[in-house]
Amino acid sequence: MDVSSLLDGLNDKQREAVGAPLSNMLVLAGAGSGKTRVLTHRIAWLMQVEQQSPYSILAVTFTNKAAAEMRERVEKVVGTNMGRMWIGTFHGLAHRLLRTHYQDANLPQSFQIIDSDDQLRLLKRILKSLNLDEKQYPPRQAQGYINGKKDQGLRPKHIDAGGFPIEQNLLNIYKIYQESCDRAGLVDFAEILLRAHELWLNKPHLLAHYQERFRHILVDEFQDTNAIQYAWIRVLAGKTANVMIVGDDDQSIYGWRGAQIENLHRFLKDFDGATTIRLEQNYRSTANILNASNAVISNNPDRLGKELWTEDKDGEPISVYCAFNETDEAKFIVGRISDWQEKGGSLSECAILYRSNAQSRVLEEAFLHKGLAYRIYGGLRFFERQEIKDAMGYMRLINNKDDDAAFERVVNTPARGIGDRTLDIVRSTARQQQLTLWQACVHLVEEKVLAGRAANAINGFMELIISMRTDTADMLLYRMADDVIDRSGLRTMYEAEKGEKAQARIENLNELVTAARSFEMPEELEDMGELNAFLSHAALEAGEGQADAFTDAVQLMTLHSAKGLEFPMVFMAGVEEGLFPSKMALDEGDRLDEERRLCYVGMTRAMQKLYISYAESRRIYGREDYASPSRFINEIPEKFVEQIRIRAQVKPSISKRFAARPATVTTKPNGFNDTGYRVGSKVKHFKFGEGKVINFEGSGEKGRVQVDFVDFGCKWLLVSLAKLEHC
Ligand code: ATP
Numbered sequence: 001m002d003v004s005s006l007l008d009g010l011n012d013k014q015r016e017a018v019g020a021p022l023s024n025m026l027v028l029a030g031a032g033s034g035k036t037r038v039l040t041h042r043i044a045w046l047m048q049v050e051q052q053s054p055y056s057i058l059a060v061t062f063t064n065k066a067a068a069e070m071r072e073r074v075e076k077v078v079g080t081n082m083g084r085m086w087i088g089t090f091h092g093l094a095h096r097l098l099r100t101h102y103q104d105a106n107l108p109q110s111f112q113i114i115d116s117d118d119q120l121r122l123l124k125r126i127l128k129s130l131n132l133d134e135k136q137y138p139p140r141q142a143q144g145y146i147n148g149k150k151d152q153g154l155r156p157k158h159i160d161a162g163g164f165p166i167e168q169n170l171l172n173i174y175k176i177y178q179e180s181c182d183r184a185g186l187v188d189f190a191e192i193l194l195r196a197h198e199l200w201l202n203k204p205h206l207l208a209h210y211q212e213r214f215r216h217i218l219v220d221e222f223q224d225t226n227a228i229q230y231a232w233i234r235v236l237a238g239k240t241a242n243v244m245i246v247g248d249d250d251q252s253i254y255g256w257r258g259a260q261i262e263n264l265h266r267f268l269k270d271f272d273g274a275t276t277i278r279l280e281q282n283y284r285s286t287a288n289i290l291n292a293s294n295a296v297i298s299n300n301p302d303r304l305g306k307e308l309w310t311e312d313k314d315g316e317p318i319s320v321y322c323a324f325n326e327t328d329e330a331k332f333i334v335g336r337i338s339d340w341q342e343k344g345g346s347l348s349e350c351a352i353l354y355r356s357n358a359q360s361r362v363l364e365e366a367f368l369h370k371g372l373a374y375r376i377y378g379g380l381r382f383f384e385r386q387e388i389k390d391a392m393g394y395m396r397l398i399n400n401k402d403d404d405a406a407f408e409r410v411v412n413t414p415a416r417g418i419g420d421r422t423l424d425i426v427r428s429t430a431r432q433q434q435l436t437l438w439q440a441c442v443h444l445v446e447e448k449v450l451a452g453r454a455a456n457a458i459n460g461f462m463e464l465i466i467s468m469r470t471d472t473a474d475m476l477l478y479r480m481a482d483d484v485i486d487r488s489g490l491r492t493m494y495e496a497e498k499g500e501k502a503q504a505r506i507e508n509l510n511e512l513v514t515a516a517r518s519f520e521m522p523e524e525l526e527d528m529g530e531l532n533a534f535l536s537h538a539a540l541e542a543g544e545g546q547a548d549a550f551t552d553a554v555q556l557m558t559l560h561s562a563k564g565l566e567f568p569m570v571f572m573a574g575v576e577e578g579l580f581p582s583k584m585a586l587d588e589g590d591r592l593d594e595e596r597r598l599c600y601v602g603m604t605r606a607m608q609k610l611y612i613s614y615a616e617s618r619r620i621y622g623r624e625d626y627a628s629p630s631r632f633i634n635e636i637p638e639k640f641v642e643q644i645r646i647r648a649q650v651k652p653s654i655s656k657r658f659a660a661r662p663a664t665v666t667t668k669p670n671g672f673n674d675t676g677y678r679v680g681s682k683v684k685h686f687k688f689g690e691g692k693v694i695n696f697e698g699s700g701e702k703g704r705v706q707v708d709f710v711d712f713g714c715k716w717l718l719v720s721l722a723k724l725e726h727c
């Protein structure tokens with residue numbers, strides 16, 4: 001391939017970045033301006049023009065999916081297999097290092113990764129063993145504390161808790177938690193990065209080796225790196241590597257997880273001779289979508305400031321839909337998608353983005369009802385589902401008996417008569433004698449501390465694990481998975497549950513066998529054994545490679561996981577105050593800017609058509625909320641918007657075009673007649689007492705109103721029977 005074709009399809013600024021001399025470089029640009037494209041072409045340029053070996057290149061992306069895509073794109077441009085190039089997420093790459101150098105990292109060869117759910121369980125156990133009240137020390141707070149410290153590169157020994165008892169307790173929890181992870185050979189997500197960083201600091205020969213090797217480091221989405229990721233890159237780069245980072249301060253959305261936008265500035269100071277290239281043309285979205293997104297983000301203070309323009313035509317306006325409730329919203333979305341499909345569009349061109357995973361359920365139901373295929377990224381990920389984690393728990397114990405997290409998960413699942421009291425004895429023995437839970441069981445059985453039934457139950461469990469371990473030793477991975485699902489009793493347990501949910505769980509368990517069957521051992525992990533590799537793969541890739549990846553399906557995901565992606569048609573659902581921006585962000589003022597960036601990320605995913613919807617009432621998290629449209633909707637200039645249906649006539653004098661719920665509503669535009677009760681009015685019911693009318697439908701004999709009763713919650717009532725009194 002000649003040089004010119006490497007630069008084909010790039011504008012002048014992009015070419016400048018792709019063909020720049022070897023040096024440190026920041027490409028700073030807004031959404032859809034081709035940052036990722038530049039990064040990909042730069043890799044190809046390094047090999048084709050600068051004659052660099054793929055072996056000398058390290059590329060960091062934000063998701064495994066993005067890494068796979070980038071590899072594919074580079075292979076297409078270069079025309080060769082890029083097997084030797086290291087490309088992946090920070091976690092994936094750091095994990096690879098730890099596997100290769102587990103001894104230097106002070107880890108057992110069979111170490112396993114635990115996700116945040118496992119981490120929380122471990123912490124609960126520790127809090128209990130320390131007799132700390134969960135109310136005073138919420139496990140999530142301890143989890144946040146530990147991960148936060150690790151993200152900053154801090155071990156307990158680096159922390160001075162001062163004279164503050166709460167901080168001292170948290171520090172103590174951190175210490176004990178870490179000790180028990182170390183004993184059990186468990187590594188949480190933050191630990192992966194921290195250990196990989198410590199590997200550089202503590203093992204100069206390894207650092208020298210990798211510095212010699214990685215002459216070119218490229219990082220996408222740099223605005224979302226945290227302190228430890230930054231430090232890891234910086235130490236590795238040393239004075240020798242050429243580092244290209246690309247990013248957009250307006251898309252920094254992981255501040256809550258320790259990401260630091262300042263890393264963009266810091267880069268310019270810390271990396272010798274670093275220069276900045278700005279891209280300003282957007283190639284993704286229509287002018288309406290782009291200008292609307294620009295207008296929203298312009299409400300944020302302290303931006304680096306980038307102007308984005310497009311040659312694209314205005315396109316359709318952004319459609320804003322006001323739904324009665326979440327079901328109505330889902331119906332609306334599904335309806336639009338089926339229209340799109342009827343006109344020849346494919347489902348995978350449509351994405352629905354939401355703020356909270358909990359919103360997906362109603363949408364899923366609507367899709368199932370309509371018979372449209374959908375696919376969820378993130379959220380209830382395959383490997384995070386309860387039944388899958390149960391089965392994997394057994395596989396993990398077979399792999400490593402000392403895996404405390406797995407032990408906790410399956411010791412009494414399915415129930416086998418091991419009660420809480422017995423487990424408390426096991427836990428406290430483990431704690432007092434610095435043993436893993438398994439070792440504590442061995443000890444208790446040998447010393448005959450446990451009495452009759454408890455001892456038998458524990459013994460039975462241990463024998464089961466040991467025999468599974470022996471019997472499956474020579475089995476193919478998928479046969480082993482199948483065997484474990486049967487012998488553990490999980491299949492029987494879920495079969496006994498009956499119902500659709502249980503059926504789905506069994507299907508998922510079968511899917512696990514399929515996943516094991518199609519698992520391909522990554523080349524770089526060949527030394528570690530198939531089972532171990534499979535378990536790590538599951539922990540790291542959770543959900544990103546769902547089984548139905550190739551069917552044409554609508555894409556459902558959180559706004560966070562949509563970063564870097566693009567779709568012809570995008571729906572942003574639940575754009576309401578309290579949900580988006582989230583309640584938490586509203587309570588903590590400085591988080592609002594980050595929510596607005598998230599809104600910018602969401603809007604700029606759309607190429608041709610953007611829908612934004614909000615519901616006036618929404619049942620979520622087990623309660624019913626009434627909300628007004630998000631302030632972000634009001635920040636979109638009117639000229640870019642088309643309102644699909646607004647329930648109330650909002651008086652022009654109200655400055656916000658999308659006002660909070662109207663005080664009076666007498667008619668609904670879609671044909672519902674007045675029921676005689678206005679939304680917002682107070683009523684009294686002979687049995688349920690006082691309440692407020694919040695919704696209504698139908699008219700005459702069939703008219704119904706929904707009332708939020710002070711003492712009885714929300715109820716739908718037939719007007720003709722309810723005999724409501726106005727009060
Ligand atoms: P984000 O900030 O959302 O990650 P980005 O800056 O990484 O966006 P890309 O995903 O690289 O942007 O590019 C956006 C879209 O524009 C892609 O479809 C890409 O193929 C296309 N594109 C980029 N540059 C050009 C160009 N010079 N000519 C035509 N299309 C382009």
Ligand code: MG
Binds near residue numbers: 035036037220564
């Ligand atoms: Mg990108």
